[in-house]
Amino acid sequence: MSHADRTEAATALTRRRLMLTSAAATATTALMPRGALATVQVQITQGNVQAMPIAIPDFLAGPGAEGDMPRNITQIITSNLTRSGLFAPIDQAAYLEKITNSDSVPRFPDWQAIKAQALLVGKIARQPDGRINAQFRLWDVYNGTQLTGQQFVTSPDNWRRVGHIISDMVYERLTGDKGYFDTRVVFVDETGTKEQRIKRLAIMDQDGANVRYLTRGQDLVLTPRFSPSTQEITYMSFGQGDPRVYLLNIETGQREIVGNFPGMTFSPRFSPDGQRVIMSLQQGGNSNLFVMDLRSKATTRLTDTAAIDTAPSYSPDGSRVCFESDRGGRQQIYVMNANGGPAQRISFGDGAYSTPVWSPRGDTIAFTKQFEGRFAIGVINPDGSGERILTEGFHNEGPTWAPNGRVVMFFRDPAGAPGPSIYTVDLTGRNEQRVPTPGYASDPAWSPLLSASS
Amino acid sequence: MPMPLIRAAKFAGAIAVALSMAACANTPNQTGLAGAAVPGSQQDFVVNVGDRVFFETDQTDLTPQGRATLDKQAQWLAQYNRYTFTIEGHADERGTREYNIALGAKRAQSVREYLIARGIDASRMRTISYGKERPVAVCDDISCWSQNRRAVTVLNASS
Incomplete structure (x- = not known):
């Protein structure tokens, strides 16, 4: 709630923590509270970075979402994480599970099989008031746990920033450092x-x-x-x-x-x-x-x-x-x-x-x-x-x-x-x-x- | 009299000045064509006196050749004392932007102090540094760098 309703000079962006609702939650073994240490973590040692394999299927288009925006936001995130050198997004052609519902628990063995350590799923919808609603969940593939999940409501003009902010949250959750993409x-x-x-x-x-x-x-x-x-x-x-x-x-x-x-x-x-x-x-x-x-x-x-x-x-x-x-x-x-x-x-x-x-x-x-x-x-x-x-x-x-x-x-x-x-x-x-x-x-x-x- | 073409050619070298003089050739008192400088004209200063001095790498001290050029400049400026002028300091590209701005300023200052010591009134001159922003020669070896490490005395067109 401390994150809700933050107003910025140029953009109004509402953000809210996303938790799985009861039906889905029962399917997860553990719901990671924010702040708990993730077991999946990019290891950074001096001069040697092991890029983390991560799966980023195209975000789903929710009600009212138009055209290429969900896919474009996915590409921004993929591109940001790739350029950081700390992540190795896996080719989408290798994915075994097709994500059809961003609120359901993924089939973790399918993602383990392609050596993904983390999985990012999301959905972009258009609200009746014209704003876009973006939500995502980041999963620890090996422990079968949600690492973080949030939703944002903002003007469609901010769609690139939505991609950057999600990139920052993924980066921070998996490296322990704050991100730098929304800059x-x-x-x-x-x-x-x-x-x-x-x-x-x-x-x-x-x-x-x-x-x-x-x-x-x-x-x-x-x-x-x-x-x-x-x-x-x-x-x-x-x-x-x-x-x-x-x-x-x-x-x-x-x-x-x-x-x-x-x-x-x-x-x-x-x-x-x-x-x-x-x-x-x-x-x-x-x-x-x-x-x-x-x-x-x-x-x-x-x-x-x-x-x-x-x-x-x-x-x-x-x-x-x-x-x-x-x-x-x-x-x-x-x-x-x-x-x-x-x-x-x-x-x-x-x-x-x-x-x-x-x-x-x-x-x-x-x-x-x-x-x-x-x-x-x-x-x-x-x-x-x-x-x-x-x-x-x-x-x-x-x-x-x-x-x-x-x-x-x-x-x-x-x-x-x-x-x-x-x-x-x-x-x-x-x-x-x-x-x-x-x-x-x-x-x-x-x-x-x-x-x-x- | 106002000669805006010369002002536009301010950052260029002698060739550009000569061209703009040619463009103004039909104005009164500026009857000289390019190559035949009227004594006391801007072209005269550039061609027959030399409007610039060069510096060694990272140096701001005048070279013997530079002092000889400035002696001629001082003599000419004393004779044609209607001119005010700007001393532009420049650096070559082998330095960081901020340092070169300061280095160009120091070179312009060296020229200023020398001309003052030769009797030119300080009120006729101002200095400016362009750092490494306005090279006259563009290549990646010493033949260009040595031309770019310079201070240029630019006569004000309206003076």
Whole structure:
């Protein structure tokens, strides 16, 4: 009931726990209460992921459901789980049982026979009020138990989000981590030649669907970042006068300059509470870090060096900031308190380290590393230990975290290619995937979970 | 007088400037054709003085060649002191976006300080950094990178 009747800014989505009713319930040996540990669980160990075989028959079409929507939602879920690298959906042609009632208990031996460990069944119906009613049940095939089951009532426009939310619930129930599918990505769309590149801010779902352009391309725009509320982004834009950091409300299109600084501001990022924007200000040849409180408009200087300090990123609890600086020669990663003061260098490997981004889990920092002409994406612990490279080559740049801290998105501009593309890679360094975009794309930033309720 | 074509060519190199000058060739006081620069014209500055200086990788210090070019720029700018101008700092693609924005700013600042030291009034100049966003040469080797690590003195068309 805590989940019922949640209202979100853009979408109203009603959600309710789905339990089998008495007749069906008697057929199950055990009805797993939420929170109990599933015996079926994706095993994730460092560098080695055993993808879990899962069966996902097409969702059934309930009363009033039209056309391809049930099947399309099924495909979204299948695609999400496949791309995560943690699941191996089984070819539907291999299924022995044809699911005809999503509320009855499946014939578990039929699913065991095709080596499925989990089975997801669902139904999409259209209510008399025009909204769609989506329900699903996730079954543990070997124990013959229901792991979770819910139903949602929402506008038909949200059908893709229904697929993403169900994907997140399956992912969370089977991995123990929160999902990241009901999220969006803001990025820079690139068209035209490299000498005269046109860059537009764009936003899309994490799977590349629903691309929408937020600027028209007259002004050069760079490095968009989401606010925790997911309704606003901050970015750098050229225009009249000095290039500056802006705020853009992605729902209303309202735009404003952040602060009244005497010079170029760049490389912005929100604080975890969304109340402040941290950024670099250029003063002469130097660039230092400043933070502005969005309510009081008060600005505070955080660093004061005759060097380039940039790419600041808060720890998830807001207490610390990581950033890059060339104060010691080449760029390295430093960590300091969020209110400034002494900074501790944490990167000591060969080459240059830049664009540090703190993981939402707090336990690691992603970075871009340049070494011998190559550009790698890696992670390092906030104390400087545990450096690990996830992917390398020419030219990878600009990591951003999935909200669960398991997947890193970045862009790659390969040598000789006419433009960059966006990729994801698992924290283990495996499962590299290109994210589909309409054109060349760079500077991705991953949103928090849209449906985060806790 | 306003010459919007030149403004449009602001980010391009000498060729584009020369073309827009040709397009304006029928306007008074701009009788020169491309290739025959009128002394004191923007084309004169680009062709005969040199509008840009280059930098070593990750460096913001001026090279001896860069200083020689800026000496000529300073001399020309002192003679034709009606011009205001913008110093554009650029970086090659082998760096991250944010760092290159700052690096381009630092290069533009190096040029600014040098020109001021050579007696050019600071109020005539502004600086801007394009980071790695506006390369003039596109390839994946040193022949292009070295052309892109630059600071370009762009005369304001309306000045």
